[in-house]
Amino acid sequence: MWIDLVILFTKAFVLINAVLILTSFLTWMERKQSAVMQDRLGANRAPIFGVRAFGLPHILADALKMFFKEDYVPPGGDKLLHTVAPLAAVFFALMSFAAIPFGDAIRVGSREIKLQVLELDVGLLFVFAMMSMGIYGTFLAGFSSNNKFAFLGGLRASSQMISYEITMGATLVGLLMIFKTLDLNQIVREQGQLLWGWLPSWGIILQPFGFLLFLTAGFAETKRVPFDLPEGESEIIGYFVEYSSMKFGAFFMVDFVETILIAALTATLFLGGWQMPYLYGDGFHFPWGTTHSLSSASVTILQVASFGIKVLFVCWLMLLIRWTLPRFRYDQLMRLGWKILLPLSVANIFLTGFFLILLQSR
Amino acid sequence: MMLFYLLGTIALAAAVNVVAQRRVFYSALFLIICLCALSGLYMLLQAPFIAAVQVIVYAGAIMVLFLFVIMLLDPFSAVPLSEKKRYLGYLGIAMGTATLVLLVPFLLSYDLSRVPRNVTGMAAGTGITRRIGETIFKEYLLPFEVTSVLILVAIIGAVILGKKKI
Numbered sequence: 001m002w003i004d005l006v007i008l009f010t011k012a013f014v015l016i017n018a019v020l021i022l023t024s025f026l027t028w029m030e031r032k033q034s035a036v037m038q039d040r041l042g043a044n045r046a047p048i049f050g051v052r053a054f055g056l057p058h059i060l061a062d063a064l065k066m067f068f069k070e071d072y073v074p075p076g077g078d079k080l081l082h083t084v085a086p087l088a089a090v091f092f093a094l095m096s097f098a099a100i101p102f103g104d105a106i107r108v109g110s111r112e113i114k115l116q117v118l119e120l121d122v123g124l125l126f127v128f129a130m131m132s133m134g135i136y137g138t139f140l141a142g143f144s145s146n147n148k149f150a151f152l153g154g155l156r157a158s159s160q161m162i163s164y165e166i167t168m169g170a171t172l173v174g175l176l177m178i179f180k181t182l183d184l185n186q187i188v189r190e191q192g193q194l195l196w197g198w199l200p201s202w203g204i205i206l207q208p209f210g211f212l213l214f215l216t217a218g219f220a221e222t223k224r225v226p227f228d229l230p231e232g233e234s235e236i237i238g239y240f241v242e243y244s245s246m247k248f249g250a251f252f253m254v255d256f257v258e259t260i261l262i263a264a265l266t267a268t269l270f271l272g273g274w275q276m277p278y279l280y281g282d283g284f285h286f287p288w289g290t291t292h293s294l295s296s297a298s299v300t301i302l303q304v305a306s307f308g309i310k311v312l313f314v315c316w317l318m319l320l321i322r323w324t325l326p327r328f329r330y331d332q333l334m335r336l337g338w339k340i341l342l343p344l345s346v347a348n349i350f351l352t353g354f355f356l357i358l359l360q361s362r
Numbered sequence: 363m364m365l366f367y368l369l370g371t372i373a374l375a376a377a378v379n380v381v382a383q384r385r386v387f388y389s390a391l392f393l394i395i396c397l398c399a400l401s402g403l404y405m406l407l408q409a410p411f412i413a414a415v416q417v418i419v420y421a422g423a424i425m426v427l428f429l430f431v432i433m434l435l436d437p438f439s440a441v442p443l444s445e446k447k448r449y450l451g452y453l454g455i456a457m458g459t460a461t462l463v464l465l466v467p468f469l470l471s472y473d474l475s476r477v478p479r480n481v482t483g484m485a486a487g488t489g490i491t492r493r494i495g496e497t498i499f500k501e502y503l504l505p506f507e508v509t510s511v512l513i514l515v516a517i518i519g520a521v522i523l524g525k526k527k528i
Contacts, residue, residue, distance in 0.1 A: 081391075121490055125414035129401075132422025136394070139426065143387070143433055151433075158426055165422075182491055 003111075011117045012098070019097055023256045024059045026315060030256075031055065033316070034323045066249035074146050074242045081144035086243065086250035089137025093257040096130040099123035100264050101185040103274045103304045104281070107296070115274075115304065116185055123184035124176075127265065128169060131221065135161045137254065138223075138230060138239050145242035153239035156330065157223060157230030163337040164220035164227075170345040171213040174352035175269055178206050188273030192280075198287040200277045203270035207352070211270045213345050218262035219318065220337065224255060226325040229333060263314035271310045274303040366406055373399035386432050390425060397421040411491045 028043065032055065035042025043055035051057075073082050100123075103115030120126050135158050142154015176182065179190045193201045204211045220227040231238030240251045267273060278284050279302060283293035294302070328336065376396035383389045397420045404413035498506050 120410055122410045122414045125411070125418065129414050129417035129422060132418050133398075135422065135426055139429065143429075155430070155433075158430070162423065162426060 007113060008117070011113075011115070015097055015102070015117055016094060019094065019257060019260055022260055022311075022315075023253055024063070026256045026259065026319075027062065027252075028056055028059050029315070030319055030322075031058070033319050037320075037323050063249070066246050069245040071245040071247060072242075077146040077242065078144040081140050082242075083247070085137050085140035085144060086240075086247045086254075088140065089134060089254045090250050090257070092130045092134040092137065093254050093261060096127045096134075096261050097264065099126045099184055100268055101188055101273060102307050103300055104189075106300050114185065115300075119185070120183065122182045124172070124182045124187075124269075127184075127261075128165070131261075132162075132165055134254075134258075137251075141243065141251065142239035145239075147242050149237040150239050150241045153230055153232075153237060153241065157239050160223070160227065160230060160333065160337075161221060163334065164217045164341075167337055167341045167345060168214060168217040168221065170342060171210050171217055171348065172269065173345075174210045174348045175203050175207050177349070177352050177356060184268055184273075188268060188275060191272040192275045194278075194287070200272060200275065202272040202275075207270070207348070209348050209351075210345070211266075213341055213348065214270070215262075215266060217337075217341060218266065219321065220333070222255060222258040222262055222318070224259065224318070225322040226328055227333060228327060229330050232327075259315060259318055260311065263311045263318065266314045267307060267310035271314070273310075274307040276302055276306040279303070279306075366403070369399045369402040369406070372396075373403065387429070390428050390432055393428075394421050394425050397425070411494055 031043040034040075043058045044052050046055065046057040046061040047053075048057050073079050098118040099116070099120055101114070101116035105112050105114045107113075116123075118126065138157040138161070139154050142150045142152070142157065145151070175187075179187045181187060181190070187203075191200065191202050195201045195205070199205060223230045229236070231240065240248055243251060278286050279299065281296065281299060283291060283299065285291050373396050376392045376399060379392040380389045380396060383392060398417060401413040401416040401421070404410075404416060
């Protein structure tokens with residue numbers, strides 16, 4: 001009983017810290033990557049004792065700056081809700097990670113420990129539930145600021161998130177039809193099989209179309225540049241215009257946490273999660289016959305590392321897109337969501353069903 | 363068991379607050395908390411699918427629309443009951459008392475010893491997604507489809523009401 005609790009808390013602690021460290025790392029990555037793409041040097045002005053370390057100390061400097069700023073609640077705003085909003089945003093964004101498996105089950109003595117904080121039959125739905133609750137962060141921020149621009153920003157944000165959430169759910173139905181489960185760990189396990197003896201049956205191979213649709217919809221969920229109408233850092237004003245200090249920092253963070261969440265979901269659903277091609281519980285079994293046995297500990301490390309690399313890769317891809325595309329107009333955004341992505345994902349469902357029946361009848 | 367009491371207390375307190383709050387916006391927020399606590403209770407009853415859908419559909423989608431409407435109509439007013447509407451309050455009290463009186467015989471005839479103390483007595487896996495899917499799409503397929511037609515009718519009606527020119 002106690003040992004279970006200890007294991008659970010350790011897993012949650014490690015996972016949350018990994019996510020938060022990756023978040024702060026992403027702020028640096030975004031600056032550096034944009035600098036590289038725009039032929040600049042990027043952040044390098046926060047040296048510690050002359051050590052620039054590629055601008056990495058900026059992460060620390062930013063956090064310190066945020067904490068020392070004045071925390072301002074607009075007069076006429078709702079103080080309680082103004083405080084709750086960023087907390088809710090961060091809380092629900094971090095909660096979503098609980099259902100994501102980051103490795104296969106490991107055995108310690110007679111105990112089997114699953115590398116997943118929350119083992120749920122409906123893991124995917126849990127993530128979606130937490131995401132849909134995340135709307136309240138932006139919504140309350142816009143509402144409680146007592147500012148028309150923040151209010152409109154909040155409305156934009158919540159309608160965008162609701163619209164794209166529906167699309168996002170629809171894009172995944174095809175994948176669920178193939179894997180026949182909502183359990184994220186089970187989905188990853190299924191992706192360990194091989195097609196025709198050599199091709200790993202990752203989601204991206206079974207559902208290439210669904211992958212593109214999901215990534216697009218996921219992008220809209222993170223509220224970042226091609227879809228950044230809710231906040232509009234450069235011209236229009238967003239829902240957290242009345243926020244300062246670490247409360248603003250929380251919203252700033254949530255953007256990156258959501259990026260990581262979409263990256264982790266993409267990796268789990270479409271890129272095989274913690275699976276590595278040809279890696280099984282006892283080592284590599286290559287399709288050309290050679291085997292290379294490994295201890296179970298190194299297999300676990302390889303699995304977790306493979307998941308981490310996939311997440312980093314998708315994060316990189318998302319940053320790349322973020323610095324490449326210009327922003328949509330709001331009507332274009334809604335048209336894309338409802339008139340293009342949703343019908344396409346419904347078509348994807350029908351196509352998948354068609355092929356499934358075709359394969360079954362053979 | 364501790365979790366049950368915790369979630370139950372939260373749900374009840376939130377539900378009371380839904381009625382007691384003066385500001386409509388806060389009432390709606392407490393309703394969200396109440397729905398989330400109920401979802402936790404479903405989880406304890408080993409019905410994870412229902413729990414997740416409860417949060418996604420009710421707390422995550424429908425309540426957002428509620429809040430939209432409240433916000434766009436009348437965000438900051440702490441609606442005091444105007445003298446004209448005072449009789450509505452009395453009517454509410456009367457109706458509540460009547461309901462309570464009607465409930466009394468049921469509460470009295472309620473046999474506590476027959477209440478199952480845990481969920482192991484229930485058919486295993488009732489709340490599991492696969493089981494629910496099979497029930498809906500095999501046993502109750504026709505009612506399910508008829509319901510969807512009903513929703514379609516509602517959608518068409520909303521479109522016609524919402525748009526003057528189609």
